[in-house]
Amino acid sequence: MVKRKRDRLSILFDILKALSEEPQNPTKLAVLVNMPYDRLKKILDELVEKGLLQYEEQGRVRIYSLSKDGCKVYEELRRVRKVLQDYGLLD
């Protein structure tokens, strides 16, 4: 069976979930959410721009974590997760 490509909402959910557990650098996060580093980096930039994530620089490495807004969105997405899954909008 061919595995279906994850949609952006599922990717977002996975990123927020991973970061809600512990702040991460992009390399480890790429492993945790199972996606290429380059693609993840673009998404992280977008999420920082949207105010859902924040980062602090430790030397040359950025450590990403959820912002206050990001925490709220993650909580709300968790609440509506079952609804979205039932409609096939979230894995």
Place this chain on the structure above:
Amino acid sequence: MNVYTLLLLVAELISTSAFAYLTVLFIRICKRVRLESVVLYTAFITFLLLSQLCATFSIVVPSAKLATALYVASSSLALAGFIALLPSSHSTSELYVVLPLLVASPDILAGVLSSLLVVKRVRGRTRYFLLALSASYYVRGVGALLTAFQGSLLALLASEAVRACATVLLALHHTTQVLVYGKEEEG
């Protein structure tokens, strides 16, 4: 108000409140996340809420004609909601044939109903303008089908232009009727 109507109204109010809560929640998520799938689900739940409101009002309004209009609006709005969500599901391929027919059917129905209105009810110059609008709905329906099956956007763009022109003509006609009313009286 009999017991049946009262129970129906209570049921409608419960679902309306639940849909309103979900709509507010999803609009909030939608504003923060701005992803297509969330936007589509928000549209879906909002249309269902509007549909519920129409259904609820259709029970309480005293006029039978208004109740019928609201009844039709409730199913039409629900239809819009379902259409919003269908292409976002993962089983889109099998919908390629059915979806255009579903999308085109409200246009064809609008065409038939407006034609009936023209034949049975409307008088004066309004008849021609409404006829143009009615024809535009048929064209739009055919345009949607042609677009889906031929893959060309031209038919859809042309039919949308025809509908927009017909709507402008009807809107301007009625506005002119309202605006010149006082002047006719003076003359």
